[in-house]
Amino acid sequence: MLNIGVLNEGIVIDHIQAGGAMKIYEYLNLEKLDCSVAIIKNARSNKMGKKDIIKIEGPFDIDLNVLGVLDHKITINIIKNNEIVEKKDLSLPERVTNIIRCKNPRCITSIEQELPHTFKLTDREKRIYRCIYCESKFRGK
Amino acid sequence: MRHLISPLDLSVEELEHILCLGQEIMESPEKFSHICEGKKLATLFYEPSTRTRLSFEAAMLNLGGKVLGFSSADSSSASKGESVADTIRVISSYADICAMRHPKEGAPTVAAMYSEIPVINAGDGGHNHPTQTLTDLFTIKTLMGRLGNMTVGMCGDLKFGRTVHSLINAMVRYPNVRFVLISPQELKIPDYLRKEVLDQKNIEYVETDQLEQNMPKLDILYMTRVQRERFFNEEDYIRLKDSFILDANKMKYAKKDMFVLHPLPRVNEIATEVDNDPRAVYFKQAKYGVYVRMALIMALLGLDKAKL
Numbered sequence: 001m002l003n004i005g006v007l008n009e010g011i012v013i014d015h016i017q018a019g020g021a022m023k024i025y026e027y028l029n030l031e032k033l034d035c036s037v038a039i040i041k042n043a044r045s046n047k048m049g050k051k052d053i054i055k056i057e058g059p060f061d062i063d064l065n066v067l068g069v070l071d072h073k074i075t076i077n078i079i080k081n082n083e084i085v086e087k088k089d090l091s092l093p094e095r096v097t098n099i100i101r102c103k104n105p106r107c108i109t110s111i112e113q114e115l116p117h118t119f120k121l122t123d124r125e126k127r128i129y130r131c132i133y134c135e136s137k138f139r140g141k
Numbered sequence: 142m143r144h145l146i147s148p149l150d151l152s153v154e155e156l157e158h159i160l161c162l163g164q165e166i167m168e169s170p171e172k173f174s175h176i177c178e179g180k181k182l183a184t185l186f187y188e189p190s191t192r193t194r195l196s197f198e199a200a201m202l203n204l205g206g207k208v209l210g211f212s213s214a215d216s217s218s219a220s221k222g223e224s225v226a227d228t229i230r231v232i233s234s235y236a237d238i239c240a241m242r243h244p245k246e247g248a249p250t251v252a253a254m255y256s257e258i259p260v261i262n263a264g265d266g267g268h269n270h271p272t273q274t275l276t277d278l279f280t281i282k283t284l285m286g287r288l289g290n291m292t293v294g295m296c297g298d299l300k301f302g303r304t305v306h307s308l309i310n311a312m313v314r315y316p317n318v319r320f321v322l323i324s325p326q327e328l329k330i331p332d333y334l335r336k337e338v339l340d341q342k343n344i345e346y347v348e349t350d351q352l353e354q355n356m357p358k359l360d361i362l363y364m365t366r367v368q369r370e371r372f373f374n375e376e377d378y379i380r381l382k383d384s385f386i387l388d389a390n391k392m393k394y395a396k397k398d399m400f401v402l403h404p405l406p407r408v409n410e411i412a413t414e415v416d417n418d419p420r421a422v423y424f425k426q427a428k429y430g431v432y433v434r435m436a437l438i439m440a441l442l443g444l445d446k447a448k449l
Contacts, residue, residue: 137333
């Protein structure tokens with residue numbers, strides 16, 4: 001397996017579905033960070049066969065729970081002094097805004113561009129979100 | 142301040158209050174003829190709908206209030222590109238309550254988020270039409286004296302008919318309601334309604350394409366239109382279209398105290414020969430719609446004990 005240098009301080013976003021790392025990278029605006037970011041694609045995984053990993057160096061302050069909406073298998077490891085100090089499980093937020101977009105062409109958001117695309121969690125077990133305007137369903141991966 | 146955006150925004154108790162108030166109004170309309178004096182209803186209709194708009198206007202006028210509004214997007218600022226949010230913020234300073242119809246789903250939800258006056262959804266695309274559901278429930282309750290313990294037949298386009306979906310969602314909240322869902326294969330109820338509502342709540346139902354043989358079971362028959370363009374091929378349409386037309390012959394199989402409802406407009410799915418049958422109550426239903434809208438306006442304006 002390809003080896004990326006050990007993180008002294010930072011976070012590791014692990015168990016990203018293979019091929020999904022760039023989407024997460026773009027969503028978190030990681031290109032704007034002035035620190036080392038490593039994207040590992042198609043790493044071998046016992047559980048998943050293949051997976052993507054993102055390693056970010058340095059302190060990082062953002063609500064990562066929204067990642068759970070995009071891919072619930074993701075795990076987050078917080079690293080300090082070369083050690084994992086916290087393993088975070090992602091819990092699904094009750095409401096997400098501008099993370100997912102309503103694709104219903106009959107929804108009011110299709111003609112009023114400035115409206116935020118807000119979804120609320122209606123079934124935690126089945127990971128179902130619904131558009132607050134037209135109630136169209138979005139199911140997390 | 143409350144709005145009515147979805148039929149399920151009202152609890153069973155709140156609904157009961159509104160239906161009872163509607164019945165009081167129906168019995169003595171004169172007692173309520175001045176109750177909205179000095180109040181204004183804005184009817185914001187971004188697409189034409191003569192029946193619903195006039196029903197709302199009649200309701201407000203019957204209560205002694207006044208109405209203002211527009212009846213198509215062309216005659217509103219929407220044609221200049223104004224957003225729903227901006228329109229409602231302006232209208233909030235002109236009127237005390239508003240009824241909105243919009244071709245896009247969720248537009249009344251947006252209005253409610255920015256409004257300073259109660260917003261009533263008068264139909265948003267194929268999504269919700271709560272005052273039609275109130276009208277349907279009011280009609281059933283007034284004629285049957287109850288909303289539970291009955292077999293409701295739904296016939297026609299059960300796939301795209303929003304009135305059907307809303308009525309099923311509303312009726313499953315009452316005890317011992319059974320459904321006979323009569324439609325062509327192509328127009329059966331959507332999967333989510335079958336799985337997430339009927340199956341999940343253990344509601345008794347059958348799906349069939351036979352109207353005639355199911356007639357004797359029904360206490361209520363809710364008819365809707367089967368549109369030619371919903372079929373995948375002309376052959377199926379021709380084969381099936383008459384099965385879903387209610388005529389005097391099929392009415393012979395119905396119970397003496399069964400009632401036929403229809404949200405209107407009717408095209409040809411109910412033969413005009415049925416109109417004189419005392420069990421055909423669809424025109425009465427349209428009249429009841431005014432009473433229940435009167436009750437709703439009063440409740441949302443806080444003018445009655447049933448205020449929301």
